[in-house]
Amino acid sequence: ANAHLKITDARYKKESAERVAAVGRNIDFTRAVRGGPIEHGFDYYFGVDVPNFPPYLWIENDKTVGIPSVPKPKNMYGTPGPMLPGWKLEDILVGLGNKAVEWINEQSKQDKPFFLYLPLTSPHTPIAPSKSFQGKSGITLYGDFVMETDWVVGQVMQALKESGQAKNTLIIFSADNGTAVPANFEELESKGVDLRHNFKGRKCQIQEGGHRVPFVARWPARIKAGSICKQTICMNDFMATVADILDVSLPKNSAEDSTSILKLLTGEATELPNHPSVVNHSLGGQFAIRKGKWKLIPKPRVQLFDLDADPKESKNLASTHPRIVQEMTETLEKYKRDGRSTTR
Structure with missing residues (x-):
């Protein structure tokens, strides 16, 4: 797609938020980094490219912080490539958290709306908890990394509290996919930890274990603590939801698969x-389409599951519900033809 022709979250949020920033994982190292967050509307960026791929260094705004003048050591996790001297994988997560807190503190002095996108590198590979968290879970390094993730989120929330904006700030904690193989399912399960919660599949696969993720929202001013919603949603819905919150209209050619879930968050609808x-x-x-309790995987073998009764996707009901298979197949094909699932 021609990304430069599409509206982005950052450009759109700037209509109502004075400052927007991204802190996380995002290259002649003396020149500006092209195609990054700054070119897509963010006022500030700090992070890495991808933690397990070169170059191994920080990027601030559209410039690298230093020159990666040495090769990555063979015993360090990741793809071979240039590295900043002294670079340590276990410092990345803490570095992102510290920069996020620093940015929040700066914004709190201005008394203006702000938006922070914080895509943490954990618990993605490399599984690299800092030394202070290694061994802390008593399970595995992955468990330690998850604990450190929790701590970083806590630091961000504490910064919001100290800024005086915690009550009026919407915080969303989620993930982009299910757990990956490097987490070592067998070792974790032998110690009583089931990352997939009995779902079939993992990251990159079409089964529920590859797509079901946590979605936790906190907004004391508008969300009732402890409330639960069972509506199927997708991270695509974030953009339309923020537009609803800010009471601004989205262009017709944007957010093609985004629906506002504001009423679900506030409890106005279940x-x-x-x-x-x-x-x-x-x-x-491979594609799958989900509507209510039904999930259809049309190819290479038609599979239909009732996820309410069979979340493990063990009973293929395609032969006994041909009408549902036909309706969902037609819906998926329509989305493909239209290039979107929403009407606006």
């Missing part, structure tokens, strides 16, 4: 009957 079907795909290009 379900959205008109929410489009949710589409997932695997790394290999």
Whole structure:
């Protein structure tokens, strides 16, 4: 897609938020980094490219912080490539957290709305908890990394509290996919930890274990603590939701698969009957479509599951519900033809 022609979250949020920033993982090292967050509307960026791929260094705004003048050591996790001297994988997560806190503190002095996108590098590979967290879980390094993630989120929330904006700030904690193989499912399960919660599959696969993720929202001014919603949603819905919160209109050619879930968050509704079907795909290009309790995987073998009764996807009901298979297949094909699932 021609990304420069599309509206982005950052450019759109700037209509109502004075400052927007991204802190996380995002290259002639003396020149500006092209195609990064700054070119897409963010006022500030700090982070890495991808933690397990070169170059191994920090990027601030659209410039690298230093020159990666040495090769990555063979015993360090990741793809071979240039590295900043002294670079340590276990310092990345803490560095991102510290920079996020620093930015929040700066914004709190200005008394203006702000938006922070904080895509943490944990618990993605490399599984690299800092020394102070190594061994802390008593389970595995992955467990330690998850604990450190929790601590970093706590630091960010504490900064918001100290800024006086915690009550009026919407915090969303989620993930982009299910758990990956490097987490070592077998070792964790032998110690009583089931990351997949009995779901089939993992990251990159079409089964529920590859797509079900936590979604936790905190907004004391508008969300009732402890409330639970069972409506199927997708991270695509974030953009339309923020537009709803800010009371601004989205252009017709944007947010093609985004529906506002504001009423679900605030408790004004427990379900959205008109929410489009949710589409997932695997790394290999396999598609699935979800509507209510039904999930259809049309290829290479037609599979239909009732996720309410069978969340483990063990009973294929395609042969006994041909009408549902046909309706969901037609919906998926329509989305493909239209290039979107929403109407606006």
